[in-house]
Amino acid sequence: MQITMIGAGYVGLTTGTCLADMGHSVRCHDIDAARIVRLEQFDLPLYEPGLEEAMRLAVDAGRLSFSSRLRESVAKADAVFIAVGTPTGPDGGIDLSHMLSAARQIAPHLKRGALVVIKSTVVVGTARRVREVIARERGAFDIRVASNPEFLREGSAMRDFMEPDRIVLGADDARSRNILRAIYRPFEKAGVPMVITTTGNAELIKYSANAFLALKIGFINDVADLCEKTGGDIRDVTRGIGLDPRIGESFLSPGPGFGGSCFPKDTRAFAATGREFGAPQKLVETLIARNDQRKSALARRILKDGRLQPGSTVAVLGLAFKANTDDVREAAALTIIPALQEAGLRVVAHDPKAMQNARRHMPDLSWADCPYKACKGASAVVILTEWDEYRQLSLSRLARVLSGDVLFDYRNLFEPRAVTRLGLRYFSLGRAAAAVRQKAGVSPIDVWERRVAAPGHA
Ligand code: UGA
Numbered sequence: 001m002q003i004t005m006i007g008a009g010y011v012g013l014t015t016g017t018c019l020a021d022m023g024h025s026v027r028c029h030d031i032d033a034a035r036i037v038r039l040e041q042f043d044l045p046l047y048e049p050g051l052e053e054a055m056r057l058a059v060d061a062g063r064l065s066f067s068s069r070l071r072e073s074v075a076k077a078d079a080v081f082i083a084v085g086t087p088t089g090p091d092g093g094i095d096l097s098h099m100l101s102a103a104r105q106i107a108p109h110l111k112r113g114a115l116v117v118i119k120s121t122v123v124v125g126t127a128r129r130v131r132e133v134i135a136r137e138r139g140a141f142d143i144r145v146a147s148n149p150e151f152l153r154e155g156s157a158m159r160d161f162m163e164p165d166r167i168v169l170g171a172d173d174a175r176s177r178n179i180l181r182a183i184y185r186p187f188e189k190a191g192v193p194m195v196i197t198t199t200g201n202a203e204l205i206k207y208s209a210n211a212f213l214a215l216k217i218g219f220i221n222d223v224a225d226l227c228e229k230t231g232g233d234i235r236d237v238t239r240g241i242g243l244d245p246r247i248g249e250s251f252l253s254p255g256p257g258f259g260g261s262c263f264p265k266d267t268r269a270f271a272a273t274g275r276e277f278g279a280p281q282k283l284v285e286t287l288i289a290r291n292d293q294r295k296s297a298l299a300r301r302i303l304k305d306g307r308l309q310p311g312s313t314v315a316v317l318g319l320a321f322k323a324n325t326d327d328v329r330e331a332a333a334l335t336i337i338p339a340l341q342e343a344g345l346r347v348v349a350h351d352p353k354a355m356q357n358a359r360r361h362m363p364d365l366s367w368a369d370c371p372y373k374a375c376k377g378a379s380a381v382v383i384l385t386e387w388d389e390y391r392q393l394s395l396s397r398l399a400r401v402l403s404g405d406v407l408f409d410y411r412n413l414f415e416p417r418a419v420t421r422l423g424l425r426y427f428s429l430g431r432a433a434a435a436v437r438q439k440a441g442v443s444p445i446d447v448w449e450r451r452v453a454a455p456g457h458a
Contacts, residue, residue, distance in 0.1 A: 040066055081119045
């Protein structure tokens, strides 16, 4: 099938490349002509493992091409996917202007019977609005608009596409449904569950999925706080609850608050949709506030527990919102680093992939090209991203280069004992602060147990 992808960003490029890999003939279109020239030379605007290699193979096989000429891109396509940005609008809802403008621009060039497929994450009702926009441009033309949300995670997008747990196809008429099914036929044949539904349901599925996953993270972050206060261990708690298949073990890792281009924006849009339709999403509203507070609270914890003198240096390892991406959008680093700087600390940062992107947000930050260099002479280390490179750090070397004695590990990369053995104070998430516990010899739960066991206790 001839497919055109409107928008050669993260979703458009990964989806387009994977559709080409499936055997379709794909053209990725972008209005940014310079980006297209760079793509033709495999100079990618983002880091996604496996994407460049797959792109090269698809281009060599003659199934993937790039263009910034709209008519040429759209005129022969059987399906035109729209994968443009849908940023947060002024009221927390999403700004659909790129989506509606793309619809307006492709409308005159669509061939008869072509299917327009919305790939971007959009609020319920968007397929209907896109249909109306195209109808205004093309009059009585037979217009078909479908919804096919993506469930790709940055950093594992290629695998997520090729090994999906389900595919959601939203269509409001039989012909659109058939085209969508034909595009994804190999997956259907391989037994991947297909959720074939209306466009409205497909739009609701996407937002509900992201909101639910974000709720899981928000919940476990709150439970981690409780573990710290009670001397519990979040690893045992998550395993103990996650083995219940109704809960599941995934997405239960505490962290410094979720970030990225999806969860923060999508939860805001979900809450705004709830308000708009008179079905308030109070859990999600609370989650949004809690997640923002968490980033600031973890910055305060560094200031309180770090016992740092003004002017001392803090090494921050990890700027990306998660590992295996160079994306820093809404990353915890963007809240925590400025808070440390405002408190008079000097920050030296390192990230294996995201330093260039982070520089745009924090131009006056000091950078190091290796984690040990970042830590050299620092009073404290703060880990914000779970890069494998950090997991493999030699803790003894780290302890040697530091001038201070404290490690804040906001991704739980290390065994507390392995850190404290080296004389470092270790603060991780959902586990009692190991060194403090060692020194005091008792945890809050020990105190409570002693009190309960004391004679005369009711
Ligand atoms: C998310 C969803 O996971 C995808 O299914 C969805 O397709 C995508 O949004 C989208 O809507 O396009 P992504 O934003 O790439 O994917 O990243 P995630 O892996 O979901 O992580 C989001 C944030 O949650 C990160 O900051 C991550 O560190 C944090 N997180 C994740 C945790 O703190 N704990 C966890 O257990 C999992």
